[in-house]
Amino acid sequence: MEQPLYLEERSLVKRWGGPWSILLNTAFVLALFYASWWIFQDPRGIMRMYTPYVGYMWCRWLLVIMIWIAYIFDFWPFKRKWLNETHPVVKGVILTTLTVVLFTVVLKVFFETILGEYSIAYFSPDRLQELGIVEFYAEEYSAQAILMFAAIASWISPAWVVAAESSPWGNLKQPVKGFTILMFTFFISVIVYFVAFHSHMAILFDPWQSFTAITPPWWEDFANTVHGNFNIAWIMCCTVIVWIHETIWERYPFCMIKTNWLRRCSSFFGIIVVAIALSFFLYYAQELVWGEAVRGTRRLMSPDWRWLHVGEMAIFWLVPALFMHFYMKNGINGYSKPVNALFRTVVSVIAAVILYYVYYKTAHLFLGTQKGFSHPQQFPMIPMIWFINIMLINYWFMDGWPGWRLAQHEEAKQDVYAHDEVRMTPRFNYGLAVGAVCGIVVYFAVVYILPTFGNTFTIFN
């Protein structure tokens, strides 16, 4: 029998009634975010890792390692007793330190030494310097390759647990289960890396490394660029959709499928299909607001940045969705699962648009980033993922301290919401058809008003 994950098993209750717990945790997470941003990332701060790729690599990989700890290894080797009885702050410090140590090992041993010294030079900054690249770019190029790996892993690793339900290794005990899934998802990630990003890295150097990679890359004609940002777009959307599927959608609609293998396959590949649809739409939305991309331009008008911005926009959606899930119990729970999911989607998308507007309007005033949309060193993904990491530390590692605490046994079930089961009845099917038509209308209405919306809400003149 498969044991539920610790995160599924535990139950959190608010320490205080009303909005106080939410407000307190929001303030706590924001304070932690800003302090750590200043120490590690801010170009005006102490360590100044926002170069940008070094800082980007760290925040992407910390996210992946946290997923490994919480989802793949289910906090092994820590015992449930330790997890339940240790003070949340102590747990947070220990588990966060472990995350950093693990990534340091992965970075230095796996990427920079095993791969960089004995296999592919671009993973090692030292090798690149020996080949004539200046130190700054040697570190940037290497970090770029390593973070692209993390982009894939941050999609595949949780997808295997959430969508494929850890199958076929769900019944194994830890750490065998964790290592098995880690090895398998790592293997898949390596394949996706070579297909999606190796060609990008190969044309970073002159001449193009045509004997070791496909150059120009296979996506050139379709994406209107040779840049790997095309793959960043749909992979980032996959990462975001995995978590949307797990949190505010509560695995709906794939959870309707009763046959295990069909549900797992449908969920895993369905997430990819939804992510690709999302990435196409977010690219189109930019065309509607800013006009068609022109190949060879830089920044706002270039196809490569537009694809990158697809991923950035998706991350803007993930932040409010996770916030709703962690601190508001998904926010809307009074209806059936599909209706809840729809309302949560609408609310989180509106919140994402507001966050997007506020971020671009103000981030340069307090994060040390550059004003404007498309500066090569302006990566909203870094502060957004950094913020998500802080939320994960708070919610996964610290049990939502200080606003929440672990529930005692008798309190454990109080927040569970009962839903009707969703069945494919004739009325459901009729509603499905009507809804599909409405969905198409909604899509074209959005497409129609986006240019006007873009002109009305101008962020930078």
Place this chain on the structure above:
Amino acid sequence: MLNNENQGRRDFLKGTATGIGFGTLASMGLFSYSPLREFFLPKIERKFADFGACKSIKVTNISETSWFDNATLMGDIKGAGGLLVNQYDFNWAPFGDGTGLAKGSYDRGIATIKHLLPEKVDEAWDIQKKLAVNADNAGGFSCLMDVERLDGSRKKYLLDVGWNYQWIHKCFKREGIDKMLASGEIDTIILSHEHFDHFYGLPVAMKYNPNVKLIIPEGFYKEGLQYIKDSGHTGELVIAKNGLYEIEPGFSTYVFDVPIICRVFGEQSIFANVQDKGLVSITGCCHQGIIKFANTAYKELKYDNDQMYGIYGGLHISPFDDWDPKYDDLVISLGKWDFKKVGCNHCTGLLTAEKFIAAGYPVVKGTSRFRSQSHSYLGNGDIINFG
């Protein structure tokens, strides 16, 4: 019965909610990247703004070597915390205060030399050599634009004023810029943007004509505006707004609200319409990108023969000999704009120039003198004629 109806209604709502998601996502996936999407895209309407024409334009490269060693400059940038660090904080000359890399400030730096500006620029730089980080690595960008009007008269403009006082002073003397400024033959300086290598050498120009007219793009920070005053400038200061700024028939600047490394914001470049030839683009760094620059002209301006004729200047592609696949996009797509003369240098990057040549573009080669590094470039002291 009532329960059945209620259940039916609930099922309908569940189906509708699911269908809305399905219909929206299906439309997103099937329509958004299909050829049909063009139906809703904003149509490009060319405006053909007539800004006149000139007979020809000659550009003399005063200095394109903004720094002499990439590794040293990038070492400074890396050591200070990367490409987003405020340029006034680096402790680069002329704002060095002796406290070391990334610990500088405009106020403390300028206080060490302000009393010498603009008359004793060489002496000021000697002080900065002791206080600033890697002052000897500084060079600068500057070029002279000599416009021949349709009536045959000529008018000279200076684009940018370099960085290192002593280097740019020497370059000015080599090309006779000092005399042109002093005599009023050059009475207007156009500053492309606020970057150190295009702007910090301002006191050298002020030494010869503090009353010169200065045209800067909007976006200068308070330190930059203060530096203009501290350099001794007493003439008219024009802050060009985003878009076209007409200087004389056939010769305009165009300001782009582009974010740039080292916290700089905004750049202006020059459009010249050469009679019977077409459009010439002259740039300091072209942070907006040469294709964006050309595309802007295509959408906004009227120029002879509807022809993109020439380019001069830094194209900001691989200034630190770095590379990115998006630069390949530029190299691949530049050909469709059909430029007849490409005179590139400075932040274009040597690798880019070589890729342009390999792609068969009409790159005008240089003489590789006065510390310019390659014949693939138009180097220091080289001249290019358009028209």
